[in-house]
Amino acid sequence: MVHITRGLLDVLLDMAREDEPDSVSVVLAATPAGEFERDIDVDPETPVLTTFYLPAAGGSVNAVFGVNLGTPAGRGRARFVSHPQGPLRPTREDDFAAAVIVAVPPWDDGSVRAFDRSGRTFELDVVDAEPPGESLVSE
Template sequence: MPTYATRALVSVLCELAADADPGELSVRLAATRAGDLRPTDGPLTGLDAETPVLSDFYFPDAGSSLAGVFGVDLATPTGQTAGRFVSHPDGDPTVSVTDDLHATVLVAVPPWNVEDVRAYDRDDRRLDFVLVDAETTEPDTPV
């Protein structure tokens, strides 16, 4: 089964990776059901409404002072991350033993192009990766 991610998410992550270069970046990712996404370029065809699509991320520095004191990352809700994005400024596009692993890992390398991002599982098996032209919708606000 392919791994899906919104083009907008991967674009922002590549920009963050470029800003962090020559340092590495590791970011937790959240998914949204395809049926809850708003298409940005025509209808979402070929995706079941229940298909998880990586769509959001948790800022890598959020809660770092708390983690430094208590050794626990309190910035990310437990069990609510569907993947991880890592950057490899050395140009190696595969998962490394020093990466923070997750069930799905997206790996980016210079020159930080969206089309060059690869998806892997935690066992370093490359997965089919599909960019989706959609975005998350803002939650309805009460009137």
């Protein structure tokens, strides 16, 4: 099962809608369920997808040296990809991760599926909760 917050899923679907007919491919990061401010009825150690990394971050270095600096080390074990022309499954052209969330038009909850890197379907659990706040300032 793949858990994703409602807010993140909505943002990803909006990005896909706005970029159509181009596709979107973004790295996703998770927060352990136990770090949420309220109980979300998921084991505390279970990762919940909460954030994404902008696709263009670190693009110049990646283009020249083949090193992705847009994703911090150890993060981003999931990816969201949109397929404006279908199919609602991963393709060979997609960048793979441990979990791949694929969306197609009309960009709603019924047009999104989660898969493992072999193309097997995962159940997608949309969690209606806000992730914990993050700060750039250490406390």
